[in-house]
Amino acid sequence: MSVTGGAHSQLTDSSPLSSTRWAILALVVVATIINNFDRQMIALLKPFIEAEFGWGDTLYARLAFWFQIGAAVSYLFAGWFVDRAGVRIGYAVGVGVWSFFTLLHAFVQSFAGMVGLRIALGGSESVNTPAAIKAVATYFPPRESSLAMGIANSASNIGAIITPLAIPAMAIAFGWRNAFIVTAVAGFVWLVVWLLVRPAAPSLAGVVPTPEASLVHEPADRWFDLLRDRRVAGFALAKALTDSVWWLMMFWAPDFFMRTFSLTVSEVALPVAGVYVLAALGSVSGGMLAQRLILRGMPVKDARLRVLFTYGTLALVAPIALFTAQLWVSVLMVGLVLFAHQGFSTNLFATVIDAFPARRVASVVALGALAGNVAGAVVQLLVGWLLETGIGYLPLFVAAGLAYLLGALAIRALTLRAGD
Known part of the structure; x- marks a missing residue:
């Protein structure tokens, strides 16, 4: 704000x-x-x-x-x-x-x-x-x-x-x-x-x-400028990749735990709550980690990228949630993914502030949010098809694990490209 x-x-x-x-x-x-x-x-x-x-x-x-x-x-x-x-x-x-x-x-x-x-x-x-x-x-x-x-x-x-x-x-x-x-x-x-x-x-x-208001009020010529800007493309791509994981977990994590560990609705309450406790901690950690690196003298761009890749690497644990017989190990893995998501997101939004003038920040954020919602919607249909056909959650969790590193690469290649 x-x-x-x-x-x-x-x-x-x-x-x-x-x-x-x-x-x-x-x-x-x-x-x-x-x-x-x-x-x-x-x-x-x-x-x-x-x-x-x-x-x-x-x-x-x-x-x-x-x-x-x-x-x-x-x-x-x-x-x-x-x-x-x-x-x-x-x-x-x-x-x-x-x-x-x-x-x-x-x-x-x-x-x-x-x-x-x-x-x-x-x-x-x-x-x-x-x-x-x-x-x-x-x-x-x-x-x-x-x-x-x-x-x-x-x-x-x-x-x-x-x-x-x-x-x-x-x-x-x-x-x-x-x-x-x-x-x-x-x-x-x-x-x-x-x-x-x-x-x-x-x-x-x-x-x-x-x-959202800034996006609606953006003049047509500036719309085209934004859509042609590779930095916007990088941010929107990163949002599409990572927000789709957030929406996957919000709408399907309870089903995943109940299906995998034969839990009842009442039994799944604590595991799902635990996942979001870790997500809340991730929100705090993302800002603290970047701030510490910057205070130590690291250039802002380098600090952002290091934090993005750190959380991207952490999210790779996602598939482990499928291959453990222990409920709370699985909860920990899913929770770490959302911990990584929130830490990643905190710095992802900061890259927009770093890369764009103040007058364009709101419009860029809105475009990224739009990309994230659309990608999340598409993922919902994919989940339904994978479960109905018996393929299950494995492809989704593998993709979720990779999404954040791919998002970090998009930011590095397009939004915070070397030499800018």
Whole structure:
């Protein structure tokens, strides 16, 4: 997040907003946790839904595919919407709409109906990221914005850890349909509290637009410049390679553990939570490792590449998860892949800041995110086919292990090429 003068200059400790901005941040954290619940719970409810409807892996893969397509398309416009509507109304509309579509999941009776809801949910949930970033940029002064952004970013990891612990228990106790109802009600409660807080937004004139909004507003000639830029191609390729692994694990890790180790839905909760604990640690380690190298005098470009290749090498452990009879060894291997993913991603985004002027960063990030979502959607269909044909997870885990080194090579060859 970057800001320029103007918007933040109005935010002082004596400002009326000072007494409420931390409450606003708490609501941003809760909204992000709910967002993660809604996104991740379909993977944990897969056995219940399949048992009721008789849907196999191919149909489940199509549900994941359409969710990501909905998110990818909406990603282009979510930031623009938040910029136009403002944080208060934009966030309220986003959470209200996605909670409504989450609620409708409880009443679905057909595959077509579920596909429509997954598209709608993926699209409406895309509002959360630009709204959260804009909320921090709007309500926090520069001296507090980094801390606030760090807290907001941690919410997705918190949500990923809580979801596998809570959702299976809810589904077992109340049924999978009621699990959707409970999550939707949480969103509606959040909406009421958010509107009651009534944050008096300062001027947004000095706030850099969200990545998605910048991409929509990018003039046509600059679009072509971006698409022709090999540095953008390198970043987008790296995002496509590595984000596809993240989405593979989010939608299929519970199934993998249950299928491989004959676990029940309740038994898979701790392993999945453990995987995301390691992912959260990876987020922290990536920034710390790069910072240490740079402080020791290593050139920034060299430090970034060394860290990318380090995490890329760590991800090579992925196939080991398939060849152990010990559940927690497998959990550790999958967790190390996501640890590597988060450490890699932290530095991958930093390479954009290193390689591009500030005015282009948001648009480049948005293009990379779009590439990652589209690649993730394609992978969902591939997973379904591999499982239905009996080939299984091996090709996917081998590819996951190689993806990060290939992504690092793409960054080295295209985005941070020697001599630039």
